[in-house]
Amino acid sequence: MANLFVEENGPQPPKRLKAPVEIHASLRMLMDSHDPLVITFDDRNQRFQSFVVAVNRERNLIALDELIPNDGERFLQNGEAFRIEAFHEGVRIAWECRQNAYFAEIDGARCYWLPVPDEVLYHQRRNAFRASVSQGQPVAVEIAGEKLKAPIKGNLIDISATGCKIRLDGNASDRLQPGQVYERFTARLPFGAITLEVELRHVHFEEKVGVSFAGVRFLQVSGLVQRNIERFVYQLQREARRFEKDELF
Missing domain, CATH: 2.40.10.220 (predicted glycosyltransferase like domains)
Incomplete structure (x- = not known):
């Protein structure tokens, strides 16, 4: 019966998005869908959660919500490199960030501004009907x-x-x-x-x-x-x- 739940297209090989229009569209999709981000810092086992709260195409920046747990903020303040991973309807979207975060506020809530990545991994992985x-x-x-x-x-x-x-x-x-x-x-x-x-x-x-x-x-x-x-x-x-x-x- 398992084959009843395989989507017609099935899992696709990962793509590396490099065109700015594709990268911005993927980030805006994560923001609009309020998909959670999983953040991991190099050489650390702890995982943190955040969300994309703004995408500024003119300045080529994105803003992330406060990290959960919030003790991850000190790793950002230290300028430690980290990886971001998210899933949107079976698509894995991931990228690395090695630039320092800029701390600010949006509507009175703390956020972290980061440069839009030059490259995003886009991988259609789900092979199960949801x-x-x-x-x-x-x-x-x-x-x-x-x-x-x-x-x-x-x-x-x-x-x-x-x-x-x-x-x-x-x-x-x-x-x-x-x-x-x-x-x-x-x-x-x-x-x-x-x-x-x-x-x-x-x-x-x-x-x-x-x-x-x-x-x-x-x-x-x-x-x-x-x-x-x-x-x-x-x-x-x-x-x-x-x-x-x-x-x-």
């Missing part, structure tokens, strides 16, 4: 594990054979850590609940709506759980295609 879950028929989820004092509850936004995006109640960004593994992730699918181990890829709190959005990658998936996930993805895919067909006529 299906959206209708909010009219919500699928409840729960994250629990030794690192959490209490389970965090929410709903499924979309899901593929390898991971999912979820909406969580309240501000979960101070309780969840990107890169952390949580032993018990439960999703109550229509035909029964599944529980498995997940790695948190990113988390962001939207203050305006009072909810958090997070992405997780499935780990240590048993054969039965994998089949149930694929069954659910296929069901969503089939419903989406039926809806598109109905819209045409």
Whole structure:
């Protein structure tokens, strides 16, 4: 059944974008989609999260949001080189920065201005169909594990054979850590609940709506759980295609 979730184009070889118009378009896409950035400094194991908050094409600069955890700011102040990695709908976008950051503010919030990179790695990697879950028929989820004092509850936004995006109640960004593994992730699918181990890829709190959005990658998936996930993805895919067909006529 796995071949049902392979996109028609499949994974593509990585491209190196060097044209300014392509690089600016990729950075603006990350900003508009509010995709999280994972930042790692040379010779350091810790990972930090940020977001693109501005792209200034005239000055050839981009602005990053404050780093999470914020102790990464001192590495920026020291002028340490770092790498940035982000994912947008299955596309990996990555680049290196060896120039010093310029500290400033946008609308009263601290930010870091950096030169637009000369080269960006653009890699279409996803080979799993990602299906959206209708909010009219919500699928409840729960994250629990030794690192959490209490389970965090929410709903499924979309899901593929390898991971999912979820909406969580309240501000979960101070309780969840990107890169952390949580032993018990439960999703109550229509035909029964599944529980498995997940790695948190990113988390962001939207203050305006009072909810958090997070992405997780499935780990240590048993054969039965994998089949149930694929069954659910296929069901969503089939419903989406039926809806598109109905819209045409």
